[in-house]
Amino acid sequence: MDKQQQYERVFGYLDKNGDGKISAPELQICIGKIGEELSTEEAEMVAELMDSDGDGLLSMEDLVKVVEAANEEEKMNDLKMTFKMYGDDHDCIITPKSLKRMLSRLGESRSIDECESMIAKFDLDGNGVLDFHEFKDMMMS
Template sequence: MASPFSNVTDLDSVFHSFDKDGDGKISAAELTACMRNIGEELSLEDAEAFVQLADRDGDGLLDLEEFVKLVEVEGEEERDRDLRAAFKMYEDEGDGCITPGSLKRMLSRLGTSRAIDECRTMICRFDLNGDGVLSFDEFRIMMMMV
């Protein structure tokens, strides 16, 4: 999943749209107001906690660099959530891993029929610990490589 902000120029534009007073910093109040403008509710307390999370220089405000780091972390968390949802689709047996059988079933549902041996081979390429199944971490690596 790509971040909606594909480069620093995009993030710079977003940062400046949030920085209503033009001081080069985003306050919790500015963050709350901007989130409300895009239809998201964010309490001042939550905005303050959010700012504090990324505020590296301790001034209670976000500069551009801090904002970029915060957005990158949020993007990673969103990708992780998406990957976990995809993993759960393949891991339909509920045992926390993708087995050759669960991979075969999911591929069939997606219209791509594979023999069980082909599924074992697919899993083997990314099965880092050699247990014959894919854990979430192995699945994440596989998805980054495809």
């Protein structure tokens, strides 16, 4: 089953009345079934924010945008957590020393020179360390 078929299956499940749109109450019920709580106001706000044609209902395309936006947000949060693990505790950067320390924790023994070389490949501003944007570029390539 490809991604589009998965979206269609989920959409069909959420669209309880089969009208080809997901209403705020349908969205609220769905969120409740996965163990989360969404108030009526929150469900209406989500439907309004993600609705592309102004009818207050989510189409299949709107659902895909919601899911993909949530996936992107989750990826970004994962990257931020990973960055913090590798980074220097004080400056929110990855230094050769902090990279060496983290690699060592993972069972990878690297010299400071090797860590400097690894950082240099993605150090866009040439300052010898990686900030979050450089780290993100590295992880996404």
